Amino acid sequence: MAKVKNVEAFCSFCNGVRKMELTGEVASDENKRWAKCKKCKQTMIINIAEDVVSQKVSLEGIENGNCTTYSPVKSYSVGETIFHENWNDFGKVVAKEVLSNGQKSISVEFQNSGNKKLIESYIKPIDQEEQSEVI
Ligand SMILES: [Zn+2]
Numbered sequence: 001m002a003k004v005k006n007v008e009a010f011c012s013f014c015n016g017v018r019k020m021e022l023t024g025e026v027a028s029d030e031n032k033r034w035a036k037c038k039k040c041k042q043t044m045i046i047n048i049a050e051d052v053v054s055q056k057v058s059l060e061g062i063e064n065g066n067c068t069t070y071s072p073v074k075s076y077s078v079g080e081t082i083f084h085e086n087w088n089d090f091g092k093v094v095a096k097e098v099l100s101n102g103q104k105s106i107s108v109e110f111q112n113s114g115n116k117k118l119i120e121s122y123i124k125p126i127d128q129e130e131q132s133e134v135i
Contacts, residue, residue, distance in 0.1 A: 065081055
């Protein structure tokens with residue numbers, strides 16, 4: 001069996017999909033592993049069958065399907081394919097999260113740009129008159 005050392009999985013400490021290093025097995029459950037988040041450095045038990053994001057998100061041919069043109073005011077679901085006009089790039093939503101300020105964001109795997117975080121359901125702050133474009 002090939003030893004996978006690094007995976008991408010959802011970190012419940014920093015609330016997002018992160019690169020993690022597998023540090024050990026859990027004797028009682030073959031699907032569970034000790035993993036250390038490379039961002040927040042916390043060690044936790046993850047379920048490799050459920051929590052790990054597939055290393056190869058299939059992005060092949062998504063440009064030929066129905067892609068939603070990205071706009072920060074829209075909201076998206078995991079698995080949805082989007083087109084980012086400014087970057088001329090197609091991607092697939094792989095995760096969603098809520099930032100500390102309450103703003104929602106999506107994590108998107110793009111064909112050219114790789115993994116990017118984008119704002120969704122953007123609500124304009126009402127106390128600021130002129131706000132430059134967010135994305
Ligand atoms: Zn983390």
